[in-house]
Amino acid sequence: MVLAAGNDARGDDGIGPALLARLAALSLPAVVLVDAFQFQVEHALDLVGADAALFIDAHLGQADAVRLVPLQPAGAVAVQSHALTPAEVLRVSLQIGQTPPPSWLLSVRGDDFSLGAPLSPIARSRVDMAWTQLCAWLDAREVACQP
């Protein structure tokens, strides 16, 4: 399962949707795709039955252009936010009695989140870099990253 969050009308926040759209174009039957403006509690339900999950989101502050890391459930779920982090989604999964699948986070640095802006040129190049890592992640799960 690949879950991507972001708003394609908000500049580099569209990194996640851009990667998901590229993946959707391959029509891979073994991969379930979930798109979202932001991660929320219901995504814990989406994880049911998945062998593995990859969360994709833009990241404001990370130093690396692209980072792929294993993900563990958060210790607690923040209560004041309208959005959850991927680790908080895993925490919700535990909270409602599920066992979340092995999960990873693919985060891609974004710089410009202006309303109405397209992906910035640097973000487009990072999407290409992230695509390589996304395909490697799928390959490790015996899913070929091609139509």
Next chain:
Amino acid sequence: MRSDLETAANRETLRRVAIDPISRVEGHGKVTLLLDEAGQVHEARLHIVEFRGFEAFIEGRPYWEVPVMVQRLCGICPVSHHLAAAKALDYVVGAMPVTATADKMRRLMHYGQILQSHALHFFHLASPDLLFGFDAPVAQRNIAGVIAAHPDIARQGVGLRRFGQQVIAATAGKRIHGTAAVPGGINRHLSATDRDALQAEADPMVAWSQAAVALVRKLHTADPALYDRFGAVPSSLMSLVRADGAMDLYDGQLRLRGADGTVLRDGVPSHTYMDFITEAVKPWSYMKFPYVTDLGPEAGWYKVGPLARVQNCDFIPTPLAEAERRAFRAYGAGALLHAPLAYHWARMIEMLHAAEVIRDLLPDPDLTGGERMAEGPRAAAGVGVIEAPRGTLIHHYWVGEDDLVRWCNLIVSTTHNNEAMNRAVREVARQDFNGRTLTDSLLNHIEVAIRAYDPCLSCATHALGKMPLVVTVVDAGGACVDQRVRNG
């Protein structure tokens, strides 16, 4: 309540305390407390940075794109923007009224949105921190006890939210980025398969919602000294109501009820909102401060949202929610409740109402068949008003003969509640600030007061990498004397 909080004299002698959840793009809230030399809270300001540039984002686009593109404005209630835009543009295409099928499909979609949004709060009730901080005095810890006795809250909260989103997906086409509501009507029917699937789950959703109301009522009545007074700011209440006074979250006319319960204005056609409401500007805030024009800014500000709607209507047209509304009003013994924490109770009553509406609408044959579109004489402008989960949402468009949007104006629920939230923060801060240091307890209480209004602080974009909460204390001389960082 003191009236001099807004424009303190001799500001140069005040100490400035900034509570700043630094988030990454926009949509963050920041609280500034201005203290006098004695360390007392003299002025409080809630800064909310959002919705700048949205009108420019829309202007110049073809009108038929608008109901889809406005969903990008808010990631938490896109359906409300979708429907408000479609309602406004119904005027432009002369679809007055829309067909029965369009009206019912949109209503089903809208009540699905209300249900899924309010359910998120029900889920978060699993953490007593939502309602009061963990540092609350022992007398308030019973909140945690009540919560602990209801271990299914989280599961049911997620289940209710999922059901609401299934309703949205079945009516709008997708869970997000729906396209069903179009100027003049709706572009799809509800499939029989979706109807049957939703009907199979509708009764448990009503039952869970009923239990949610009971839980919040129990929390509220367990500690009335806290729930009735914390951050309370009496004000007028504004919402749409149906012509017969019933709660109607999709359509109606504007009603303003005074803080004492008297109906001050009634039957105000929603398309006349520009004559009814003035949006004041203050130099320290990007967000405007609306008030009812003929009452003036001091007397004319108001609250919107669940607390306003439940107390503004004469009745709720579904039996279980109406019974809970009566219990809510009976608790107030004839007086209106103005405490922010009462929003939670009202919100759950509305969730129950939404569950009942969905259950009762689903068998309607107009959903699965019938005319979807209407048309009539073209108009240059249209206003769409809807009661979004957080309160009254207004969309207003002028469209040129070339079909491009020439001008638009959006007033969102958080803007309507701006004055009330500022005053609630002041009340809490004045009560809890010890005059010396900024404590975690005070931060918690301020956050709880703001959260009760459920402001839309984070619109549409939620990348990772949020910064922590940073709290800074600056003395009257401008020096930073204290700083706290809360990891987000």
